[in-house]
Amino acid sequence: MDVTFVTSNPDKVVEVRRVFREYDIQVRWSRRALPEPQSDRLQDVVAAKLATAARPGRAVVVEDSGLFLDGLRGFPGVYSRYVYDTLGLEGILELLQGKPRRATFRTVAGFRRGRTTRIAVGTVQGTIAPRRKGHNGFGYDPIFVPRGSTRTFAEMEGPEKDRYSHRGRAIRALARKIGSSEKE
Numbered sequence: 001m002d003v004t005f006v007t008s009n010p011d012k013v014v015e016v017r018r019v020f021r022e023y024d025i026q027v028r029w030s031r032r033a034l035p036e037p038q039s040d041r042l043q044d045v046v047a048a049k050l051a052t053a054a055r056p057g058r059a060v061v062v063e064d065s066g067l068f069l070d071g072l073r074g075f076p077g078v079y080s081r082y083v084y085d086t087l088g089l090e091g092i093l094e095l096l097q098g099k100p101r102r103a104t105f106r107t108v109a110g111f112r113r114g115r116t117t118r119i120a121v122g123t124v125q126g127t128i129a130p131r132r133k134g135h136n137g138f139g140y141d142p143i144f145v146p147r148g149s150t151r152t153f154a155e156m157e158g159p160e161k162d163r164y165s166h167r168g169r170a171i172r173a174l175a176r177k178i179g180s181s182e183k184e
C-alpha cells in the first residue's frame with residue numbers, strides 16, 4: 001500500500017518511512033506546512049491537518065508532535081515548534097533549572113482515505129538531560145532521555161529511537177489500524 005505523508009519536516013519523513021516499511025506501507029512525501037489551528041490539543045491539530053491534506057482517491061497521513069515538560073506544567077506541548085525556533089534547547093535548559101525534569105513526548109498520527117479516518121497516539125516518558133548530548137536525530141532529541149535508557153535520542157541510531165519513541169509507537173499503532181481497515 002502507498003500513503004502520502006504531508007509534512008514540512010524531512011526528519012519526520014525518514015522516521016515514518018522506516019517504521020511503515022515494516023508493515024509494507026510505502027511512503028510518498030508531500031512537502032507542505034499545513035495550517036494549524038490555535039488549540040492546546042494535538043488531536044485538534046491533526047484533525048485540521050487531515051481536513052486540509054485529504055485528496056480524493058489518495059491515502060494521506062499527517063502527524064503532530066509535542067514535548068510536554070512536567071516542570072513547566074506541560075509547556076511547550078503544541079507550541080513545541082515555536083519554542084524550539086525561538087528559545088532553542090539552551091533556553092529550555094535554562095527554564096528548567098531547579099525544576100523537575102520529567103517529560104513526555106507525544107505524537108498523534110492520522111490517516112484518511114475517502115471516508116475512512118484512523119487516529120493513533122504514541123507517547124514516551126523520560127527526562128530532560130542536564131545538557132545537550134549526541135548528534136543524531138533532530139529537534140529536542142539531544143536533551144530527551146527516554147525512560148529505560150541513559151542516553152538521549154540524539155545518541156541513538158534511528159532504529160533504536162524508533163523502538164522507544166512517541167513517533168515509532170504512534171506509527172506502529174496507525175499501521176495496525178490501517179491494516180485492519182483494509183479488511184472491512
Ligand code: ITT
Pocket residue numbers: 006007008009012032033034063064065066067080081082084085137138139140141153165167
Ligand atoms: P509538520 O510540518 O509535520 O507540522 P513540524 O516540524 O512543524 O512539522 P511538529 O509541530 O509536530 O512538526 O513538531 C513540534 C516540534 O517538536 C518541532 O520543533 C520538532 O523539531 C520537535 N519534534 C517533533 N518530533 C520530534 C522528535 O521525534 N524528536 C525531537 N524533536 C521533535
